[in-house]
Amino acid sequence: MELLTSNHSGYPRIGDSSDEQMLRRAVAQHDVDEGSDAEVRAAEDHLILLAIKEQRISGLDIVTDGLIRWNDPASHLAGKLQGVRINGLLRFFDTNFYFRQPVVRGKIERVGPLVVNEFVWAAKKSRQPVKPVVTGPCTLGHLSICEVGSVTKGDLIMAFAEALAAEVAELAAAGARLIQVDEPALLKYPADMTLAREALTLIASRKGEAELALATYFGDAAPVYAELQALPVDTLVLDFTYSSELPSVIQSEGSTKRLAFGVLDGRNTRPEDEDATARLVERMLAQAKSERNYLTTSCSLEYLPRDRAQAKLQRLTSLKKSLLGKAL
Amino acid sequence: MSRSKLRELGINLPLLPVTSVGSFPKPDALRKARADFGREKIGQEELREAEKTAVKWWIRKQEELGLDVLVDGEMYRGDMVAYFAEQLSGFERGGLVRSYGNRYYHKPIITGEVKWSNPITVVWWRYARGLTSKPIKGILTGPYTLMDWSFNEFYPTRRDTCLAMAAQIRHEAEALVGAGCKIIQIDEPAISARPQELAMAIEAMRIVTSGLRAYFITHICYGDFESIYPGMLDLAVDNFDLEMSNSRAEMLPLFRKSSFTKDISYGVVDVHSHVVEEPEVVEKRLRNGLEVLPCESVWVDPDCGLKTRTAEEAIAKLKAVISAAKVLRDEAE
Numbered sequence: 001m002e003l004l005t006s007n008h009s010g011y012p013r014i015g016d017s018s019d020e021q022m023l024r025r026a027v028a029q030h031d032v033d034e035g036s037d038a039e040v041r042a043a044e045d046h047l048i049l050l051a052i053k054e055q056r057i058s059g060l061d062i063v064t065d066g067l068i069r070w071n072d073p074a075s076h077l078a079g080k081l082q083g084v085r086i087n088g089l090l091r092f093f094d095t096n097f098y099f100r101q102p103v104v105r106g107k108i109e110r111v112g113p114l115v116v117n118e119f120v121w122a123a124k125k126s127r128q129p130v131k132p133v134v135t136g137p138c139t140l141g142h143l144s145i146c147e148v149g150s151v152t153k154g155d156l157i158m159a160f161a162e163a164l165a166a167e168v169a170e171l172a173a174a175g176a177r178l179i180q181v182d183e184p185a186l187l188k189y190p191a192d193m194t195l196a197r198e199a200l201t202l203i204a205s206r207k208g209e210a211e212l213a214l215a216t217y218f219g220d221a222a223p224v225y226a227e228l229q230a231l232p233v234d235t236l237v238l239d240f241t242y243s244s245e246l247p248s249v250i251q252s253e254g255s256t257k258r259l260a261f262g263v264l265d266g267r268n269t270r271p272e273d274e275d276a277t278a279r280l281v282e283r284m285l286a287q288a289k290s291e292r293n294y295l296t297t298s299c300s301l302e303y304l305p306r307d308r309a310q311a312k313l314q315r316l317t318s319l320k321k322s323l324l325g326k327a328l
Numbered sequence: 329m330s331r332s333k334l335r336e337l338g339i340n341l342p343l344l345p346v347t348s349v350g351s352f353p354k355p356d357a358l359r360k361a362r363a364d365f366g367r368e369k370i371g372q373e374e375l376r377e378a379e380k381t382a383v384k385w386w387i388r389k390q391e392e393l394g395l396d397v398l399v400d401g402e403m404y405r406g407d408m409v410a411y412f413a414e415q416l417s418g419f420e421r422g423g424l425v426r427s428y429g430n431r432y433y434h435k436p437i438i439t440g441e442v443k444w445s446n447p448i449t450v451v452w453w454r455y456a457r458g459l460t461s462k463p464i465k466g467i468l469t470g471p472y473t474l475m476d477w478s479f480n481e482f483y484p485t486r487r488d489t490c491l492a493m494a495a496q497i498r499h500e501a502e503a504l505v506g507a508g509c510k511i512i513q514i515d516e517p518a519i520s521a522r523p524q525e526l527a528m529a530i531e532a533m534r535i536v537t538s539g540l541r542a543y544f545i546t547h548i549c550y551g552d553f554e555s556i557y558p559g560m561l562d563l564a565v566d567n568f569d570l571e572m573s574n575s576r577a578e579m580l581p582l583f584r585k586s587s588f589t590k591d592i593s594y595g596v597v598d599v600h601s602h603v604v605e606e607p608e609v610v611e612k613r614l615r616n617g618l619e620v621l622p623c624e625s626v627w628v629d630p631d632c633g634l635k636t637r638t639a640e641e642a643i644a645k646l647k648a649v650i651s652a653a654k655v656l657r658d659e660a661e
Contacts, residue, residue: 012423012424012425012426013426014424014426014432015423015424016423016424024430024432027429027430028430031430071428071429072428072429088574088598088600088601089428089550089574089600090550091520091521091550091551091552093521094521094522095521096427096476096477096518096521097426097427097428098427098428098550099428100428100429268479268480268481269422269437269479269481270479270480270481302425302426303425304423304425304479305422305423305424305425305435306423306424307423308422308423308479
């Protein structure tokens, strides 16, 4: 059985050193009309290269671009869609991170790439495979306000799904082998599961040869695990920090999909007990039928300071070694 | 309605009293002093003088503008959680994490038992009080937010952490009351983060405010209010300071369904936009609120702290708030 380490999604776009604060300075200058778009772009490029390097040095098998260019998971994608404008700040689920809320005012249409160009750029710069990430249709639907009278929440989610399906098709065509759809909203609004199935069916139909991963986090996946297993995706990325039951559920129900075990807490600096974590994953792996699975963090690493984020990645590598040492 | 409580405390306010949430932008001289202090170019004393000058400037400005309940502007604070974490033992300064957009802060890490040993805000409250005859709010970060916005490497559970924070913030509230502070605001922006933990937040707030002779306000913002209303009304405070502008007054239908039973500080200007609202826009927002809320119970203010705006923008927004309050106050009287 193959066990790969993967960055979940985001990575800190700042650190304590002057070099790591280049993007903050560039954006601040830009905000007061003293810096250009090109300077911000160059700073983003620099921070992405740093993020990729730190992931590689930490020993990861699969990296991301750290979502460094994203202001937040909602506006970065929805803001590029026709029919959507971006409004005020709102808390992102139960974090102390805030996103700008999309307001849907007309027909949602994808008029250009959302993250494809970012993926292509990062993939060229990385020795490791790069995983592109998109925010899922249910999450975008729930984080948005809809001002179009006759549009239901279901319509809205399917409209986002159509745009994302086109994006996933282009990502796959651009060479993405593993594409992650982030759906934290699914655990907060489990009643959306039927809608999610419909939306993901549409997205999966455009994925080509790529592996499609669904990431749920910021909630307990145990009560909906069976429904998640029935969704049309290849891989489930799971957050284990909200649920003491999830490992037992996986042990008893197994998995027909690849699993990404988000066993290291992406929201807290406390280092996990490596032996206990290894034992936990080992028990679940025994029931997973897939030939390949992943080790990752519970969510994006953007919620941690840079040094602690890198420490979590190093711990993933160490956890993998520990598990491989037990002859996986 | 807590107007009688205010009177008992010796505070007489007009209808629709105007206040602000707490923070104001730091003047350039203070920004430079903070940067110089960080680079060890100046000492603590010099920084303190720059902070005092800035507090004095904002007190004068609030008086000039005509606010009814003043704040010191938090010239001596960086982040609302980190500031308290720096003064309480048991915390370590963490690295930078993003709050939103291009805003970052040093998120504290709890590495040991958290303990209050000396008053944290009292010296600043006393200083501000000495500059004006108007009431000055004491402003503390609440236990739930201190817990939720810190990393925890010490306490076994979130509840243990939250209640430990409450016991320490209680000491600070007692110190403020002891110094003569009669209006204390407990900032709890995180409180709607996990609706299932509302009972814990209520228990913690009770620890902080119970039995203390002061008028308590809690500031809550940028959250999912629907998920904690009306349960949040059980928080042991007199007044809820809410962002009603950014949230597009989405709470008003909730208030129609289930009455808002406390006083409210009604946020009428967006603090995250450079655009200064037209007076009629602000007036309309307030008017909408007064269709649902009794005028006697309503205070008026910006959505949140104004520290992210320029001084000019902050002042212009405060003027818009005051102008709207005055129009509606005149109508009501």
